[in-house]
Amino acid sequence: MTHIALTGGIASGKSAVADLLAAKGAVLVDSDVLAREVVAPGTPGLAAVVQRFGEGILRPDGALDRPALGAIVFADPDARADLEAITHPRIRARAGELRAEAPAGAVVIDVIPLLVEGDLSGRFDVVIVVDVPVEVQVERLRRRDGFTRDEAMWRLAAQASREDRLAVADHVIDNSGDPDALAEQVDRLWDALRLG
Numbered sequence: 619m620t621h622i623a624l625t626g627g628i629a630s631g632k633s634a635v636a637d638l639l640a641a642k643g644a645v646l647v648d649s650d651v652l653a654r655e656v657v658a659p660g661t662p663g664l665a666a667v668v669q670r671f672g673e674g675i676l677r678p679d680g681a682l683d684r685p686a687l688g689a690i691v692f693a694d695p696d697a698r699a700d701l702e703a704i705t706h707p708r709i710r711a712r713a714g715e716l717r718a719e720a721p722a723g724a725v726v727i728d729v730i731p732l733l734v735e736g737d738l739s740g741r742f743d744v745v746i747v748v749d750v751p752v753e754v755q756v757e758r759l760r761r762r763d764g765f766t767r768d769e770a771m772w773r774l775a776a777q778a779s780r781e782d783r784l785a786v787a788d789h790v791i792d793n794s795g796d797p798d799a800l801a802e803q804v805d806r807l808w809d810a811l812r813l814g
């Protein structure tokens with residue numbers, strides 16, 4: 619099986635690309651989705667997060683208050699490392715299970731936001747990077763999540779640089795244009811993946 623990774627900085631458009639690839643038939647193993655599963659209500663992951671960060675990061679309904687936890691961990695690298703120590707092993711384990719369950723012959727794509735940060739690119743035969751300028755990330759975070767420029771920049775500061783991501787790319791998807799331009803690039807990429 620060819621091991622394919624899809625990565626990109628925050629709000630670069632990873633989910634948009636992943637959705638387009640899934641519509642073509644790719645099987646996705648998405649770490650952002652698994653990061654939610656492993657701290658869902660009732661999980662040992664959520665219990666560990668509450669033990670470290672306190673009940674203040676829970677919503678009244680008992681679910682994780684993601685904006686509250688994000689405000690803590692993106693302002694404090696030690697807190698972020700503690701959260702990652704809880705979530706990352708659980709995400710990796712679940713990703714392994716999902717990969718093993720994929721039908722034979724499927725094009726399986728691992729969506730891994732922190733591929734470069736985790737120095738994981740060597741584990742993949744093909745690395746796809748969704749690329750946008752920092753200003754586009756800031757603007758899309760403002761529009762989607764209502765983040766101020768400072769809030770957006772803290773999150774960017776927790777990640778690898780655009781240059782470091784591009785350095786490991788086999789395929790670059792430029793998502794600075796409109797959704798049609800994105801879909802055209804994904805069409806070409808899909809053909810390349812099927813032929814490769």
Ligand SMILES: CC(C)(COP(=O)(O)OP(=O)(O)OC[C@H]1O[C@@H](n2cnc3c(N)ncnc32)[C@H](O)[C@@H]1O)[C@@H](O)C(=O)NCCC(=O)NCCS
Nearest residue numbers: 627628649650653684685687688691701705731732776777
């Ligand atoms: C801090 C949390 C609760 C904030 O939740 P929120 O719903 O606002 O963001 P979401 O999970 O959708 O992530 C959005 C993006 O933030 C960035 N991001 C998330 N976690 C991290 C991190 N630890 N370091 C750097 N960037 C990160 C990624 O680009 C990701 O695609 C959440 O991101 C989290 O639990 N992070 C730790 C798990 C993790 O590392 N996830 C990244 C993929 S493995």
Ligand SMILES: Nc1ncnc2c1ncn2[C@@H]1O[C@H](COP(=O)(O)OP(=O)(O)OP(=O)(O)O)[C@@H](O)[C@H]1O
Nearest residue numbers: 627628629630631632633634758762795796797800
């Ligand atoms: N080509 C585009 N033109 C305009 N808006 C876009 C485009 N691509 C994505 N967006 C918007 O930008 C935001 C970020 O896109 P998306 O959620 O796909 O990125 P992401 O990399 O998965 O984000 P995150 O890192 O937070 O998980 C969303 O609101 C999305 O609708």
